[in-house]
Amino acid sequence: MKRTVLTVAAAGLAAISLAACGGGGGNGDGGSTDGGDSSSTEEAAGGNADCTGTTADKVFKLAFNQTEQHPQYVAAVELGNKLAEATDCRYGIQAYANEQLGSQADVVNDISAGAVEMMYIGGPVMEGFNPDFIVFNLPYMFDSIEAQQEVFENTEALAELFSSLEDTKNITVLGALHSGVRNVYNSVRPITKPADLDGLKIRVQQSDSQVKMIELMGGVASPMGQGEVYGALQTGVLDGAENNPTVYNALKHDEVAGYYSGTAHLLIPDYLLINTEVLASMGDDEQVFLDLVSEAILDANTGFIEFAAESQAASEEAGAVFNTDDVDVAAFKEAVQPLIDESINNPVRESLYELVQQANEAHPAK
Ligand code: GCU
Secondary structure, three states, X not given: OOOOOOOOOOHHHXXXXXXXXXXXXXXXXXXXXXXXXXXXXXXXXXXXXXXXXXXXOEEEEEEOXXXXXXXXXXXXXXXXXXXXXXXXXXXXXXXXXXXXXXXXXXHHHHHHHOOOXXXXXXXXXXXXXXHHHHHHHOOOOOXXXXXXXXXXXXXXXXXXXXXXXXXXXXXXXXXXXXXXXXXXXXOOOOOOOHHHHOOOEEEEOOOHHHHHHHHHHOOEEEEOOHHHHHHHHHHOOOOEEEEOHHHHHHOOHHHHOOEEEEEEEEOOEEEEEEEHHHHHOXXXXXXXXXXXXXXXXXXXXXXXXXXXXXXXXXXXXXXXXEEOOOOOHHHHHHHHHHHHHHHOOOHHHHHHHHHHHHHHHHOOOO
C-alpha cells in the first residue's frame, strides 16, 4: 500500500539563516501559546463546528515528548481543531505532551500496533525500523535550513522512504519537520575542539549513528530517551547532551549543564507519523486531513525558528554560557567524515545523499 506524501511549502522559512547555536532573528509569539482549544483557533480554522479537536467523534491520540509551549504541540492542537471543523466533527486530535504516552522509542511501537494513532519522532529513532533513514541524521549533512527544506519538499523523491514501513510496520510518515540545529552542552567546560570532549559522557538519541557520531567527535556516547536526561545530568550519570536550544531551555538542561557550545553538528528532522490503517480508514476525509497536515508542518517549522531564538536568550538570561565563534567546526567535520563515508553504502542512500548535495549547492551556508 502506498499512501500520499505531503507537499510542505517552505515559504515561511525562506528568510531564515542558519546560526550555529540555533539563533535567528525572531521575537514573535509563535511558541508562547498554551495550545489549548481556544475559540481563536476555531475561528482561524474558519468555522463554528460544535466540537473541537478533542471532542470529535473519533479523536486520534498524538504523542509528543516536549512541552505544550513547543510549536509542534501548538500546531498539533490547531490541526485537531481544523480537522474537526473540516470533517463536521468526524475526526479530531488530542495531543499529549511531555512523554505522557511514553518515550519515542516506546510509542513508535504503539503506533505500529494501532494503540496510539499519531506521534512526532526524532529522525534517528526511525533508523531502528529502516536504516536508510540514516542519511538525514548524519552530522553536517545539510548546509542550511533552506537546503533541508528543499529536500523535505521533494515529495516524489521521498515517497519510497516515507512509505517504506507501511506494509511491514503499519506506519506512514506524513512529513518531515525542521527541528533545529543541535549543539553539544555539558556541565564541565566549554567545548571548542574534539579533544575537549575527551572522557565526557554525552547523551544521544537512541540510534547507532548518533552513538558513532559522538564517539568520533571525541566524547563517550550514552543513548537514552529524552525524559531521563535531566535527572542523569543532575546526578552526574551524564556530563552533557546534544540538542537544540529549545530542549536545552524548555527541559531545563541549562540548569544542570551550563556550557552550550556551537558545534552545530546536526540539522536533523522530526517526522510526523500516523498508523497506516487509521489513515486509510478516513475515506474521503483522508485528503482533507493530508492538506491540513501540510499546513500544520509549515506552522510548526515557522514557529520553531522563533522558539529557538527565544530559548537561547532565556538560557543566557538564566546564566548558561554559550560559545560559538571559538568552536573549530572544521575539526569536528573532519572527525565525523568516516561515519558519512561508511553510511552512504547502498543505492537508496546514495540517491538521497545526492539529493542533499544538490540542495546544499542551491542553498549554501550563509
Ligand atoms: C529534539 C527533537 C525530538 C527528539 C529530541 C531528543 O527535541 O525534536 O524529536 O526526541 O530532540 O533529543 O530526544
